[in-house]
Amino acid sequence: MRKEISTEEPPDSRRRMRQKSRSVGPVHDLEEHVKPDWWRGIFNHLYLKTDGDVVGDRRITEREIDRITEILALSPESDILDLCCGQGRHTLELVRRGYAAEGLDRSHYLIQKARATAKREGLKVRFKEGDARELPYKPDTFETALILGNSFGYFDSVEEDVRVLREVRRVLKPWGRILLDVTDGEYVKENFQPRSWEWIDEQMFVCRERSLSVDEERLVSREVITHVEKGVVADQFYAERLYTRDALQELLDLAGFSDIAFHDIRTESVRNQDLGMMERRHIVTAVIRKDWTRVKAKQARSVRNVTVILGDTSQPDRIKPSCVFDEDDFYTIDRMKTALAGLKDYRFTFVQKHDALIRDLAKAKGTADYAFNLCDEGLGNDPRKELHVPALLDILGIPYTGAGAQSLAFCYDKSLVRGVARETGIPVPDASFIAPGDRVYNIGVPFPVIVKPNAGDSSFGITQKSIAHSVEELSTVIATMRSTLGYGTSFLVEEFLTGKDISVGIIGNPSGTYTVLPIIEEDYSALPPGLPRICGYEAKWLPESPYWNITSKPAELDPDTEKTVVRCCLTLFERLECRDYCRFDWRLDAAGKPKLLEVNPNPGWCWDGHLARMAGLAGISYAGMLGRILRAAEERLGLDADPRTPPAEHEAGTVPPTETA
Template sequence: MIEEKTQETDKPPERRRRRIPAARARCLGPLSDLESHVAPDWWSRIFNSYYMKTDGDVVDDLAITRKEDDLFTSVLGLKKEEVVLDLCCGQGRHSLELARRGFTRVEGLDRSHYLIQRAKAQAAKEGLPVKFREGDARKLPYPPDQFDVVMILGNSFGYFESSKDDLLVLKEVARVLKPWGRILLDLADGEYLRAHYVPRSWEWIDAKHFVCRERALSADRQRLISREVIVHTEKGVEVDQFYAERLYTPELIRSLLEEAGFQEVSFHGSLTPDSARGQDLGMMERRILVSARIRKEWAPVKSRKKNVSTQVAVVMGDPSKPDPLKPFMVFDDDDLYTIDRLKAALKECTGYSFTYLSRHETLIQDLMRLKGKVDYVFNLCDEGFFNDPRKELHVPALLEMLGIPYTGATPQGLAFCYDKSLVRGVAKEMGVPVPRAFFIDPTSIVFEVPFGFPMIVKPNLGDSSFGITQKSVVWSLDELSACISEIRDTFGYEKPVLVEEFLTGKDLTVGIIGNPTDDYMVLPIVEEDYSALPPELPRICGYEAKWLPDSPYWKALRSIPAGLPEETEKSIVEWCVRLFERLECRDYARFDWRCDADGNPYLLEVNPNPGWCWDGHLAKMARLAGMEYPRMLEAILKAAEKRLGIRS
């Protein structure tokens, strides 16, 4: 006996410990008051391996996650280049599924160490580019203006004892969102659960475990208190745990979002998961989907001079002034959103510090003050000085008089290309094909028609498709006369009108970034896809497609790779490069072409300093070349720096 005891005590300590039976979890038995047993920080310890058992029929079901992500991406209009935070992400089921779908800029944050480690392991196993980290949603470990979208999904909102903490979460979300960023909340339907919660239930959660649940409303009826007793068939009670969730109604969550600074609060119906167990769904039984947008200024950034090599002033249109090209002559929300998308993209360009100038009353003084303090001006004032399109050339002229280098076309180049007839003349002189056309001066009442219909009627002076609508394509003399009258009366245009033969082939756009013949890139040629447009409408990309969201053109048109024959593409590119030089374009330009029924291309317009917006034709072509919006802007800057001899 002594010898046997000595042998037992000589065993390594870890082997001795295995013989000690695990202590059973303490079960509290019947309780009359569940609320008093809920710890203030219950959420810091409950999300563990047991959670994956009790809620696994929903949160560990890939089919449910895919269906939910279909809904969420649709509601948000989520784009793959957007930066997304999956807040309170759990084991990252939604983040990982987005990554599987090609979203490459997704992050997840959760308080649970167990769930975050599980998420990291799954991301590593599948090779998915999702960043996961632990953290408290009330104090997010991110600087301001980092994300386009923050999602709080799977009923992960309303865990704290006080709604003030929920408000802190929303304020933190507002802080880390970029201007015009969106939040999406998927949370319990408080009204429904308050009326329909199940006081007691039990169900099997695997072959050896079952869970018994009790629920009751809190004393103030604002939270649903839940108790879960998890029992192993052989070992007995393993867990007796309590948690609570605030029951938000649509009115309360709207109020909380607005208090946190959000606008455009929208509700998108309710959702109920299809549980494989088909039993007690608890807080997940009925959820509401809420989105909102944050409008705010960019947070001031303290530039680190040692990391900034290039100082750039960005000159833009003046949002406080009328703009005659816009539908209601004002900068609307879409315009302001576009400006903020630009600022967000430029923020991603490393090695730069940007100053924005958009107040035209003081523009001259502001530029004089910055002379010598900036390396050059990024001229994005395509609206023109004081938003007058005929004064677009005044901005580079002013910069030349002040001796400040700038991006984009010369004043002469802008003057050339503002006049469509002049561009036609230059192109014909160079041997570049143009459609047949004739000119109607403002006083003409009677005119000759030198070729047959159909024709397209355009203001000879202008850009941004000003004056070009579905009525611009005409099929008779009566329609031609009516269209000319509309351009003069409706659009207030009193300058010459250009009438061209209407070509029915592919509608093409060519983009160039750089400066021929030294160093330039021709972007993939795109064509307008009119297949979704109602057949009775003419196939043009005019004013309605660019400015009127309610028009069928806005909704139907999309740009696709052109797929041209090799010889045709080669000819178009050669002509564009020659026109770029001849018309004094610089750094970037866009060229519009149209093919006839036989596939022969004809030049329509040359656009120096073309639209720089995130969803414009230049950005679409750049994306096809593998350049996201920030990289496109950076390429324009680099082209100007090389031309100017500025070392970045």
């Protein structure tokens, strides 16, 4: 639960070098450079420029909707799903015409653009982030599903495309229809341009290379986007499957569709230069003949018995200033219990005596559906033993919320997280690891720097005195921290970043249903001049400190930075095996480039913590936030509750919590 600190701008030579490293230069095999999940990072503001001659022209969108409504003979009462909707151009046009449509896309950036457009125009329409392979809808929800703009065939295998079609089949009503607008694979395979370039506006041009994959089933493309003043701004690779008519027919048959028909559609473009996969397309329609999904007899879910595991309030806690739970801690626990009591259909039992934890959990195994693990203090209030609680639950065979022992072990080691981030291409501050026995600090990191324990939580040990501006100051800071934290402590010496201090919260699981909460940044305006802009131990634990006045506010980020940060967070969420909820701390450098500071699985759950603040900005109450974490775990665990509907709230006390001594 920590923030981090500031750094002066890198030397000009280093900054120029970083700008030049955007391109990989000449490559002999385009396919080698295509990542399996290339679609995660490519749909941003540059996509809206490179494809703007089609996707940005409202007149083209209007004519495409004319053709689609003609083919389907849509009625205003039809419930329409625009799948892989991007920035929502088709969804919005349908809603403008009075149709009941909603959109879903994996791109956080494009969904935010769609929502902003709908808000600006006063349109009532829902846009969701989600994976087309696992749709967050109940069976038999829509009459019509659209996959437009050649948004089909991005995945690494045909099997994943079949998963998409079967999910569409599931959410369509009996006799529902699917419409795909896809490239004519046969034509493109024979007529694609191996190399081309075009101006996309007055300051940017794009150079493209293309080749067929080894199996000749996909068109592999490379785009090098160049700004006349800034140089190369993107060098990106992607691959799209080339389906022939016969292959599409077989695919739809396999997914359970019938009455398959092909229709023509005209491709238009203002620039009319390199249309790539959009050069020639066709529309494919099909019908699903199925029975209504049988409704489970158990409509009203029974009360869920949940065991809540907390820190031990009767034992010392060295992280806290007084080393014991104080009135604020007990108030925080009471707020949490009140919020949980406001969730319908749950009965909570609280376990917090760690000396009897094994006995109490063994008793709970026969009665609890799962455990709500809120013990971020660690077993015996030892933060190094936070992973012991999920490990014990695994041994006892009790399902639980949040990260497992391995994930907590990964993320407790800041240097290890840095290594994983760098391995996946995620930017981190320059840093040097200081082992317990090190006495000479040849760190290779430009001053000023911040010193922090390599393993730790709750910003323990990170204060305004953790900043060093020279080797002499660095020696003093480390010596002081060793005398306080112990001589066996290892440290991380990081460049001191001076840009915005931001946090990203995610509730859910990227492999299923998830929500990226509004990003927040620390507001240092109330901090006296001269103090380093950090959110450390003093800001979280010492009311008498000037750092106590630090607040959070909605982050103001440019769209590209927000897109990059969210994409990196989702990548790390899965790579570090986080589950159900997580918080990521970032800091921008002086040039505005984001760098990852920390990954917090099972982040602070308190009513006034960062996660709750982000949830509040999304219009989610504190009780609603806790309920969403529970539902995320239930979806992941395969319990029978519907994960797409947050738990209802009611008057506190309807299902009273109980407590285990």
